[in-house]
Every structure is written in structure tokens, then in C-alpha cells.
């Protein structure tokens with residue numbers, strides 16, 4: 001059998017995608033399906049670190065937060081990602097995957113704090129490491145946390161698993177004429193303001209020469225195909 005193209009990955013899982021067909025929160029069938037995709041690549045021997053978003057519960061810039069102090073709203077958003085991290089860990093446990101949650105905000109009764117060396121060791125032991133609370137700082141996003149933790153974990157690639165199957169010339173949700181890129185450079189993505197990932201995350205990946213692949217978490221087997229180096233989603237490189 002062909003070996004996976006990557007030995008260690010940072011998977012950014014969309015918080016919003018966790019809603020499935022619901023309008024809010026975590027859809028049980030959806031989270032179970034996402035976890036089975038992750039389990040497939042863990043079984044291939046790939047070391048998996050996960051950053052989970054919080055858009056299904058709360059975003060600092062969402063209308064629900066309008067009028068709030070931005071930093072307060074962002075801390076609420078980070079706590080939302082911790083809830084998703086715990087739900088993800090529980091769904092992994094149900095499928096026999098061993099995982100650890102590390103939080104960038106100190107909530108010791110709930111999750112262990114982020115400790116780089118410990119996280120690296122868990123990965124080497126074949127445990128999935130789920131990073132909650134983003135970067136731990138307001139005014140950032142979990143996309144930036146994914147880029148940051150990906151670099152700290154020395155992963156081979158950052159994978160953004162989202163609701164669309166790649167990077168398009170425009171938002172495919174609002175522009176049906178938008179075309180998908182198979183490959184593109186970070187500079188193109190930044191200059192063209194292609195909003196699939198925030199500019200801070202793209203710049204960080206570009207500066208550290210960390211490849212990024214954007215693909216759909218709703219497409220069955222897509223994660224495995226990406227990990228096997230097959231043509232799936234959009235690859236963004238220097």
C-alpha cells in the first residue's frame with residue numbers, strides 16, 4: 001500500500017460545520033461522521049493534531065456579539081471552541097480514538113493547559129491532540145491558531161476542513177460563478193483577498209513556508225485522499 005504523503009498533520013475543523021443541518025450547536029451525526037474521517041487517517045499511522053473552531057456557538061464578530069466589548073466577545077468565542085473540543089474528544093472516545101484536549105486558556109478542571117512538549121509527546125504516542133481556546137488571545141481566529149499550533153508541532157501540512165471544497169475566485173456561497181483553484185500561492189490568496197482563511201493565518205503560513213490544503217469536511221473520504229497526496233481541495237504554497 002502507498003504510504004501517506006504526510007506523517008504529521010494539523011487539522012483545522014470548522015466549528016460551523018459541526019451544526020450539520022441544524023441552525024446552532026453540535027449535530028451528533030455530523031460530529032460522528034467527522035470523527036470517523038479522522039479515525040481513518042489515524043489508522044494509517046498519521047499523527048493528528050486538531051484545532052476546532054467555534055462558529056457553531058459564538059463568534060466575536062457575529063451579529064449576536066454586536067454592541068459587546070470586542071475582547072469580551074472574543075473570550076466567549078474561545079470558550080465556545082473549548083466546548084467543541086470536549087464534544088469532539090467525547091465523540092472520539094466513542095469511536096475508540098484516544099485523544100487529549102489542551103486549552104490555551106486556563107480552565108484546569110476542564111482541560112489541561114497547552115504545553116508544547118506534552119502535546120508533541122502525545123502525538124508521538126499516536127494520541128490525537130485537540131487544541132481548544134484558539135490562540136488564547138482576543139482579536140485572533142482559530143485559523144490563526146491552526147497555523148500557529150501547526151508550526152509549533154512541526155507538522156508537514158495544515159489542513160483546513162471546511163464547508164466548501166477548496167479556495168475559489170470568490171465566495172462560492174454567494175457567487176455561483178466562482179471557480180475553484182487547484183493550486184495557488186499564499187501571495188495570490190492574500191493579494192486577491194480570497195476570504196477562505198484570514199490574512200494573519202495566511203501570512204504566518206507563507207512566512208514559515210507551511211503548505212496549506214483547503215478541502216470539504218462534508219465530502220466522504222476527502223481527508224484520507226488529502227493525506228494520501230491525491231488531488232483533493234486546493235493546495236496553497238509559497
Ligand SMILES: Nc1ncnc2c1ncn2[C@@H]1O[C@H](COP(=O)(O)OP(=O)(O)OP(=O)(O)O)[C@@H](O)[C@H]1O
Pocket residue numbers: 013014015016017052053054055056142143161162163164166167168169170171172173194195196197
Ligand atoms: N474565496 C473563497 N473561497 C472559498 N471559500 C470562501 C471564499 N471566500 C469566502 N469563503 C467562505 O469561507 C468559509 C470558510 O471560512 P470560515 O473561517 O468562515 O469558516 P470555518 O472555518 O469553516 O468555520 P469556523 O470559523 O466556525 O471554524 C466558506 O464556507 C466560504 O463560504
Ligand SMILES: O=c1ccn([C@@H]2O[C@H](COP(=O)(O)O)[C@@H](O)[C@H]2O)c(=O)[nH]1
Pocket residue numbers: 015052053054055058059060061073074075076077078080081133134135136137138139140141142143145
Ligand atoms: O485565537 C482566537 C481564536 C478564536 N477567538 C474567538 O473565538 C471565535 C470562534 O473562533 P472561529 O475561528 O471564528 O471559529 C472567534 O470569532 C473569536 O471571537 C479569539 O478571540 N482568539
